[in-house]
Amino acid sequence: MVGNTTRAAIISNRRITGLAAEVIAELIAEVGPLWHERHQATLTSRPRKRAVGAGAKHRLVFVDRLLATLVHLRHGATHDVPACWFGVDRSTITRAIGEVRPLLAERGCTVSPDVRLRALAEFVEHLGASGRTGIIDGTEIRVRRPAAGRKDRDRFISGKNKQNAVKSMVVTDGEGRVLWCSPTQPGSCADITHARQSGLVKLLAGGPAVEILADAGYQGLGAQTGGCVMTPPHRKFKKNAPDWYEEIYERQRKAHSSRRIRVEHGIAHLKNWRALTRHLGRREHMSGTVQAIAGLLSQQQAGDLSPRRQR
Known part of the structure; x- marks a missing residue:
């Protein structure tokens, strides 16, 4: 898992993500609620034997999922690289990028x-x-x-x-x-x-x-x-x-x-x-x-x- 100090260093260094810290903050505020809404909709859309929210929790919070996606897009790194970086399995990074990338694509271009x-x-x-x-x-x-x-x-x-x-x-x-x-x-x-x-x-x-x-x-x-x-x-x-x-x-x-x-x-x-x-x-x-x-x-x-x- 990436600590708060390392996460802050990633956000503050534009060479890592290609974006300024202010832009990343805007992305978190805009895309974060959309991701949580879709995630909750996915959980409630299928039959369940226990309440929503029970069971194992995500090891990657949304901010880390967004940063992993930005690093992958910016540097073209394989999913193994951010997986080792964030201390999770490769499949977790693949799933995270698959969830965040469509949300970024739907935003359009800012004039x-x-x-x-x-x-x-x-x-x-x-x-x-x-x-x-x-x-x-x-x-x-x-x-x-x-x-x-x-x-x-x-x-x-x-x-x-x-x-x-x-x-x-x-x-x-x-x-x-x-x-x-x-x-x-x-x-x-x-x-x-x-x-x-x-x-x-x-x-x-x-x-x-x-x-x-x-x-x-x-x-x-x-x-x-x-x-x-x-x-x-x-x-x-x-x-x-x-x-x-x-x-x-x-x-x-x-x-x-x-x-x-x-x-x-x-x-x-x-x-x-x-x-x-x-x-x-x-x-x-x-x-x-x-x-x-x-x-x-x-x-x-x-x-x-x-x-x-x-x-």
Whole structure:
């Protein structure tokens, strides 16, 4: 078991969890009651021979469960590591992470203390109301190769990196702060297909006038969304292009790239959480892992901008 002194040291050191002590305190106050409510609902939902609360007690209190989950997400450590750290069995850590991670994923991404985005429709509505520019891009996360003989085994092979991966669509604002991450798709799914399947085209075609920057992988969405999605210019001359055209084309391409590059910074901050560099667990948990980390990162980014915390 982790003592109070060690627990306080973990919370106070941002390098361990990736979050400031103030953010962890907010998580405990927000997620703790939800965890206790679901735990009690699970206990009362099945037939029992003794009263709720009888029997063996949890060796891991909620704070330790949350810290174990944060350490696992931040450093990508196997469950054996926090199990030895907290003095419990590996299965206890596995169960704790399985309980806390969905609660973190459901929270959404924090834009400000009063605004939280949980769906793509809310992101589009937020851009329309604030008048800001959004940036989208896809990122791949390496996963274990599916077992031999499994149906659709080749769907996870990325055409770009030639590795088994899953893909998530990351949405940031013009400063690179994460606003939303989509559930994962197999690595063979193209970026533009992922955007269409998520409902982005329908939301932009009938929604507010917004500006979203994207790379060449999304070319074609501009015409389908009434110009809301802006991609690099098409190359008109494939061969023997005049010198004047090359100069104009390069200037336009670099201008678009310099505005869009902030999403790469946002993805880099996400990949600092080592669970997103290479996932060794179940692929079914990747969507929850990505969205949980996006929510934690966005809350920390919003906290860093808070005047109260900057003093």
